[in-house]
Amino acid sequence: MLEIINLNKSFKKGDYTLNVLQNFDMTVESGERVAIVGPSGAGKSTLLQIIGGLDSPDNGAVLFDGENVFEKKGKQLDKYRNSLVGFVFQFHYLLEDFTALENVMMQALIAGDNRAEAEKGAMALLTKVGLADRATHFPTELSGGEQQRASIARALMNRPKMVLADEPTGSLDRKNSEEVLSMFDLMKEEGITVLIVTHDEEIASTCDRKIVMEKS
Numbered sequence: 260m261l262e263i264i265n266l267n268k269s270f271k272k273g274d275y276t277l278n279v280l281q282n283f284d285m286t287v288e289s290g291e292r293v294a295i296v297g298p299s300g301a302g303k304s305t306l307l308q309i310i311g312g313l314d315s316p317d318n319g320a321v322l323f324d325g326e327n328v329f330e331k332k333g334k335q336l337d338k339y340r341n342s343l344v345g346f347v348f349q350f351h352y353l354l355e356d357f358t359a360l361e362n363v364m365m366q367a368l369i370a371g372d373n374r375a376e377a378e379k380g381a382m383a384l385l386t387k388v389g390l391a392d393r394a395t396h397f398p399t400e401l402s403g404g405e406q407q408r409a410s411i412a413r414a415l416m417n418r419p420k421m422v423l424a425d426e427p428t429g430s431l432d433r434k435n436s437e438e439v440l441s442m443f444d445l446m447k448e449e450g451i452t453v454l455i456v457t458h459d460e461e462i463a464s465t466c467d468r469k470i471v472m473e474k475s
Contacts, residue, residue, distance in 0.1 A: 345414030404435030
């Protein structure tokens with residue numbers, strides 16, 4: 260379970276303080292798929308970054324399975340970011356000098372897995388997302404939809420309990436968007452909690468529920 264309690268986040272711009280999140284509360288059950296919607300500037304992406312441990316709040320708590328993320332330090336926080344949480348962004352951020360297979364298995368290698376096991380796991384995931392025949396291709400040789408599916412396989416490499424997706428179909432056409440959305444169905448089948456930031460109401464409608472954020 261994910262619990263957000265009285266979360267506040269602001270940014271300083273000279274003498275001006277921009278309050279992005281104010282006293283924000285949210286609870287997400289394990290295995291739930293939740294859409295986070297709202298206007299630009301409402302703090303949706305900032306919220307995901309805080310939940311994922313990539314940014315810290317001014318105050319408040321992020322509890323994942325009962326543990327406060329921001330009480331974790333060093334290796335504990337690294338484990339949370341690299342193993343318990345997977346990230347999918349609008350742009351794939353695949354490393355262009357590495358094949359799809361190498362990009363996916365890199366997550367496991369960073370976590371300390373041996374190369375043979377990492378390659379086996381990465382290949383299984385690429386097969387699951389329909390890219391087995393594209394495993395040795397470089398990102399520039401993949402279509403936009405294939406690139407995003409490879410990034411989803413990468414997000415799943417370390418068997419996360421939660422996936423955070425920030426506009427995962429924002430740069431894709433409708434056909435490729437549908438292919439990517441089918442990957443989130445696989446996550447739900449495996450009991451992975453998924454939070455999706457989106458401006459697309461059709462995508463939001465595929466989720467268990469929708470949380471609407473407003474500008475502070």
